Amino acid sequence: ETGVTQSPTHLIKTRGQQVTLRCSSQSGHNTVSWYQQALGQGPQFIFQYYREEENGRGNFPPRFSGLQFPNYSSELNVNALELDDSALYLCASSSKSGAGETQYFGPGTRLLVL
Amino acid sequence: RKEVEQDPGPFNVPEGATVAFNCTYSNSASQSFFWYRQDCRKEPKLLMSVYSSGNEDGRFTAQLNRASQYISLLIRDSKLSDSATYLCVVSGGGNKLTFGTGTQLKVEL
Numbered sequence: 001e002t003g004v005t006q007s008p009t010h011l012i013k014t015r016g017q018q019v020t021l022r023c024s025s026q027s028g029h030n031t032v033s034w035y036q037q038a039l040g041q042g043p044q045f046i047f048q049y050y051r052e053e054e055n056g057r058g059n060f061p062p063r064f065s066g067l068q069f070p071n072y073s074s075e076l077n078v079n080a081l082e083l084d085d086s087a088l089y090l091c092a093s094s095s096k097s098g099a100g101e102t103q104y105f106g107p108g109t110r111l112l113v114l
Numbered sequence: 115r116k117e118v119e120q121d122p123g124p125f126n127v128p129e130g131a132t133v134a135f136n137c138t139y140s141n142s143a144s145q146s147f148f149w150y151r152q153d154c155r156k157e158p159k160l161l162m163s164v165y166s167s168g169n170e171d172g173r174f175t176a177q178l179n180r181a182s183q184y185i186s187l188l189i190r191d192s193k194l195s196d197s198a199t200y201l202c203v204v205s206g207g208g209n210k211l212t213f214g215t216g217t218q219l220k221v222e223l
Contacts, residue, residue, distance in 0.1 A: 002157075002159075031209065033209070033210070033211070035211075035213075040215070041215055042118070042201055042213030042214050042215045042216055043158065043201075043211070043213045044213070045210045045211060045212065048209060048210065056209075056210050058210070090157055090158070092211075094209060096209075101209050102160055102163075103160075103209070103211060104160075105157040105158050105159070106157060107156070107157050108157050
């Protein structure tokens, strides 16, 4: 296994609610990236955190926000949930923030918005 | 046009067959290239990186053509355990990974 853990594994919310997803990176990794994978699609980049700072963001609205802590674990927060937010949310850790660095994925959190 | 395009499949092949997947990408500034494998309801896992010179890992061979912006994966002697979705992935600066939608492979007895 990769050593990247995520919690919770599954979550059911209703429209308009807020959710916080958590990720613990692999030991020695200081970079965490978050991805959203809708059914039948490839993962889409949400944002990346490097040494507690946001280091790049994909095409997601501001209601998607995040944090990285001094131990390099990370949170993804989504406000005002919409039905289309239902997806598998993946975090990936890597030892550096740069092209070519291998990213190791956690098992993901399945979010269902009703 | 999608940044990374793949044939979604499914590719249904008998055990022992050779199968090839192709992928094209639109950003000529892309720097790194990968194939990831994703089993049903699991996370993506790195299968192999792809280099301009081509590279091989056992039964798997990957090729990159930068001029045509084209990536391929060849699987020889397919096994039942190869059944999965294969994701073509490119990366520019900053380590953002851009995924294709994936190609589904089913290896049958």
